[in-house]
Amino acid sequence: MPETTQIDLGGVWSLDAEGQRPALKITLPGDVHSALQEQGIIPDPYFGKNEAEVQWVAHEDWRLSRSFRLDASDLDGRWYLDLDFVDTVATVRVNGERVLEADNCFRRYRPDVSRFLVAGENTIEVLLHSPVEAGKAVHARQPFEVPWTRNSPIPYGNMLRKPQCHFGWDWNIALAPLGLYGTVKLCKLDPARIEHLTVKQRHLTNGSVELDVVLTLFAVDPCVLPVEFEFDGETVRLDCGANAGETVLHQRFVIEQPRLWWPAGSGKQELYALKVTLPGETVTRQVGLRTIELITDKDEAGSRFAFKVNGREIFCKGANWIPADALFSKTSPEKTEALLRSAVDANMNMIRVWGGGFYEHDGFYDTCDRLGLLVWQDFMFACNLYPSTPEFLDNVAAEVDYQVRRLSHHASIALWCGDNELVGALTWFEVSQKNRDRYLVSYDRLNRTIEAAAKKANPELIWWPSSPSSGYLDFGDAWHADGSGDMHFWSVWHENKSFDHYRTVKPRFCSEFGFQSYTSNLLIRRFADKKDINIASPVMEVHQKNPGGNERIAGTMFRYFRFPNNFHNFVYLSQIQQGLAIKTAVEFWRSLKPHCMGTLIWQLNDTWPVASWASLDHGGNWKAMHYQARRFFAPVSLFAIPSADGKVIDMAMVNDTPHPTEVSAEFFTVSMDGQRSPLTTARGTCRPDAASTLISLPAGSVPEGRLLAWSYSASDGSSGRGHHVNGTYKQLELEPPGLAARTVRRADGSYEITLSSKGLALFVMLEADIGGRFSDNAFDLTAGESQTILFTPAEQGAEAEFTMRDLYSCQAVD
Known part of the structure; x- marks a missing residue:
């Protein structure tokens, strides 16, 4: 009979809370809320106003348990539990003995359980403690007040190393879910295990690449074991000595004629297979060979912010990623991949993993590698103030070490960013306004801890301290300062500025900007009864988490459009309006290339059906903006950029290809009954990776009561069309189109x-x-x-x- 070396503990477990009988079931990996919904204990949290009806779940402790068997012959040697994505504060017992106290959703836990195992039936129990009560207890131990964001109606989320949006956000339902979302295994250490596997690349001047495979082993006792490295058809077998604890091994491969990995739209995503085998364990990686740099050279405007891949500067076109669902059990690898494919299909080449969610599962980054999506990776801190006690910082350092070692081999990882908006958060709370030095010092301790741990785990990573940030140790206003670093530009949405206001700033890299719309009519019918299909209904207000959001959508509509004639048309027009806002920003900022070298829309996806800034609805369906994004992110584009005084319309050519591109365009004016009248033609060549003006048209060349339209074709085979309105759409006396x-x-x-x-x-x-x-x-x-x-x-x-x-x-x- 073969020796048992691993037991998968995933599958059906018992689930109960105090007073909850009979025992329920939960499937792991999975979350408690979904299990309760499946068994009829709670209603669908996403429907109607049910969010309020399920708040009690996060206030309970939940016990998960199951049994497994071991033969007496299996008990020799060392056994350990392998757990990751434990959400979040948990006590783990094996046969009644405590083996682990977990308190970080972003760490991997591997406690030794050898002495607690018995021949025959064994039990394992995971007690998930209420995140609300756990957070409250940590908060009470702080030496001074540490406030949390007003985005979160459930308190104390900043006390826990758990996705911050779980406590509610201005786009997320507030559930504070609990569960186990990753590996749940019992493994035998025989005689060592793979702790980390990553790679370092050295690209030589002769075009070859030296690949250093870095293997970290863990053993309890010193041992010698066979290790096999396999890369691109070459196999190396070694007998390696391992010390007690961690041992780091290096194996070098030389690729004489490397096939390089490129971001989407810039070349192929060539990937090599790496495999490392120990007795009883094999780990594989897909490796993309590429160089990447962040260019921050000073210039007349301030300093640049541009990514250079394989020696070529890449204009980053993309969006911000939030968790694929508010509840883990409602996600799947297939759904996640579909969302990422939609990004690439809309001509995006970068995704920012925002700091209020998860470090995503391995499959997310594997998909980004395959699709060519560069990843801006935030560390998981967002919009809050945080503790800086030694206990908290030690926990953070361990988290950072694990995540950087886990993910650094991915070709898609472009940058590691310390946090999201924590510098700004120093000004958001009364206590920090009154004692800014105390809270700035506390923030600095946290940020330096993250940086030190990240660079220790991977000295070669690209580090950026915060987003937005004008640069290292710059604690200024990166929401409005556009000369250096990355910018979050929210004046149009949060400050009710006009769409034209996007053209008053010239960011070097805008990593957040957005405008809301309603989710699709399809999804609204799924969460609202017919009686609730009304803009001002309580149900629709529950599904709008940004205070004043519905009013902002409607108020902006009054500015630009005639008001729609029914609810479903209001939803439609909100999506058109959203697309026009973002189109205005992207087209102008792309026309500034290379001054501006990146635009990341807030946001790509939704966690539940809600009015939000997303371009994809909760089901992954494309909203109007996503179709528009595919056009305004096209590699070769022609945009209308009106002058500040409205007297001239510059037609800007943008070329994101590495080759000179010739653009031929025809311009028309169009009457309200759809008749086109030729205006002029133009032909020009745009340099590689550049933007320039094809032609400048007097705004007066478009008669009143008509709009400007154009079509173009480019020498790379692409084509497109567009229109521009002098003034607002509500001024147009449109006629029935006879569709x-x-x-x-x-x-x-x-x-x-x-x-x-x-x-x-x-x-x-x-x-x-x-x-x-x-x-x-x-x-x-x-x-x-x-x-x-x-x-x-x-x-x-x-x-x-x-x-x-x-x-x-x-x-x-x-």
Whole structure:
């Protein structure tokens, strides 16, 4: 009979809380809320106003338990539990004996349990303590007040090393969930285990690459064991000595003619397979060979902020990532990959893993490697003040060490950032305003702890102290200062500035900016009863977490549009409005290249169905902005940039390719009945990785009552079109466009929809009553034009019905 060396403890466990009988079930990995919902103990937290009905769950301690068997012959040697993503404060017992006190969701725990195991049946119990009560207890032990963000209605989240958005955010439901979301195994140490496996690259002037494979082993007793390294078809077998504790081994491989890894849109994502084998254990990695630098040279405006990959500066186009769901059990690797693929399909090449969520699972970063998504990785601190006691900082240092060692081998990791908005948070609370020095010193202790631990774990990583930040040890206002570092520009949304205000700043790299819209009509019908389909209903207000958010959406609509004629058209127009806001910013900032070298939209995805800044809804369906993003992030683009006085429209060419690109454009004016009149043509060449003006048009060349439109083609084979309105859309006296649609179901289950227009149809938007993706959306048609759109259902074979909207129909009163 083969020796047992590993027992997977995932699967069905018993679940109970005091007074909760009979015992329930929970499937691990998983979370408590989802288990309770599946068994009818709580309602769906995402529906209606149910959030309030489930608050009690986070105030309870929850006991998870199961049994497993071992033969007497298995008891020899050392056994340990392997646990990660334990959320969060937990006591673990084996056969009634305490083996672990966990208090950090972002660490891996491997306690030795050898002396507690018995032949036959064994029991394991995980007691998950209430995060609210645990946080309260830590808060009471602080030497001075440490306040938490007003974004979180559940208190004390900053006391715990747990995703901060779990306590509620201005886009997230407040649940403070509990669970185990990762590995749950019992393993035998025979005679050593792999603790870490990472790589270091040295790119030589002759074009070859030296790859240093760094293997960290852990053993209880000194031993000699065979180790096999395999990389790109080359295998090296060694007998290696390991000391008690950790032993670090190095194995070098030389790649004479390396195939380089490039970000999406800049080249191929070449990946090499690395495998390391010990007796009873094999670990694999996918390795991308590339160089990466952060350029922060000083210049006349301040200092640059640009990423250089393989010697070429890359304009970063992307979005901020928040957890894929508020509850772990409602996520899946497939859903996560679909969200990331949507980012790449919209011409994005960077994702920022925001600091109020998780360091994501390995599969997330593997997918980013395969897709070519550069990763801006925050450490998990956001919008709060934090403790700086020795106990807290030691816990943070261990967390940072583990995460940096776990993730540093990924080609996609571009930068490690100390936190999100903690410098700004120093000014957000009365106690820190009155005693800023105390809280600044406390913050500095935390930030230096993170930096020191990160650089010790990987001396070669790219470090950035905070986001936003004008630079190292600069504690100034990076929300409004645009000369150096990265910027969070929120004046349009939070300060109610006009969309044109985006053109008053010239960031070097904007890592956050956003504008809200409602989620899709499809999802609203799933969380709201018909009686609650109203902008001001309590249910809709529960599904808006930013104070004043609904008013801001509606108020902005008054500024730019005629008000929509029903609720569903209001939802539609909110998404068009969102896209226009972000389009205004991105197009101007891309036209500043290379002064500005990055725009990361807030945000890519949603954690639950909610009004938010996301471009994808909670089901992963594309909102209008995501379709628009695919156009305004196109590698070769032509944008209309009006002058500050409105008298001139500069047509900016942007070229993100490494080759000179010729752009040919035709310009028209379009009447309100959709008739096009030729205005002029232009042809020009844009240098590689640059932006320049193709032509400047007098705004007066577009007569009143008409809009400017254009189409272009480029020598790289790409093409596009667009329009520009002098003034606001509510000034347009639109006429009925005479839109028609013909739908054909194809043999593969997709739908082919051909739309035609007799007049001017702006922002034509197709909606389906099921999840899926359209090949294009939120586009324009002029008189006599037609366009064929493909719709692919998310579930194969699902039948769909479609609704068509455009700007005229959403506000018509006849």
